[in-house]
Amino acid sequence: MLLRTFALLLVAGSTALMACSQPTSIDTDLVDLDVEVVTEGLESLWGFTFLPNGDILATERDGRLRMVKDGELVAESISGVPEVHARGQGGLLDVALHPEFESNGFVYLSYAKPLDGNSTTVVARGRLDGMALVDVEDIWVADSRGRGHYGSRLVFDDEGYLFITVGDRQDNPNGDQANHSAQDLSNHHGTVNRIHDDGSIPSDNPFVGQDGAEPSIWSYGHRNSQGMAYDFASGRLWLNEHGPQGGDELNLVEQGANYGWPVVGYGVNYGGDNLHDATQGDGLVDPVHYWVPSIATSGMLIYTGTLIPEWTGNFFVGGLRGQQVARLTMDGESVVSEETIYQGHGRIRDIRQGPDGAIYLGLDGDADGAGIVRIAPTTSR
């Protein structure tokens, strides 16, 4: 990969001056791309999404919802955002638009909410009115307690159901693994959840009517999923999740399925001790793909555009610690090949496709780089 870099100076907040560098272009196996910095100055970006007019909404983990309007970061934050538990991995996390946003204006936020001396993963909904969120209400509150591992990705499918990930809240994975909270349907640790757009529970969810089970649960046995994407071409829901030391996973999400955490996996305890007795088990769904060592998977995109035709249908998975993007070529439900692109320019927290068909990377700034960059073929402008 050929990289040409130049230094950018950016003002982080009003007090600190921080240097970061992004390449001006990247050459990959199939296509050469230009890199354009869309905006700097976002602090601890977690999620972002495009409005129909091409403007961008972006979350900052400390609790601010920002707007990039006509290519410029608006100085003031959007008002009406709920109070968040901004500590550690907690704070304001993902943002998603209702599929009919143009008619109803609904914006969905996931966040860590202070609750009962602890914190939990919550989904709020409000309507965007200029630079304000109005009629904001919590529509879904997870039953979870712990330190980090909030999960929190939000994805709508083609029928308008909203899927929400919740992590295992760092519950101790050693000990009685079969009865770990991520294996227990009476709480939301380590789950994907499926709700209607108003927070109500679909009657055909897999555990509705099961004694003691949380009815929003769609799948369980996940560790901490911070990347999820719906494949509109195939109707399949995919996620990636953090492993412990090693064992980050790509999973095809199936209704009612158990993905095995912490009973099985491909990683080990931090420090290298054995964590699992086995990598696979009866009734536990094996990942489609896994990473050893971990790249610390984050946002995920299934590319549907035609601006980069070489990449149409590919999966893109961001890496935090890996400071990279994994490009996966798929054949149905199998990974055919993997290429690492955009390596070493900061932690990739989220990946989205723009209305222009370009790919946009959100860098969280916790290492080198902060803000949003656009990558597109050299000839696209």
Ligand SMILES: [Ca+2]
């Ligand atoms: Ca697993």
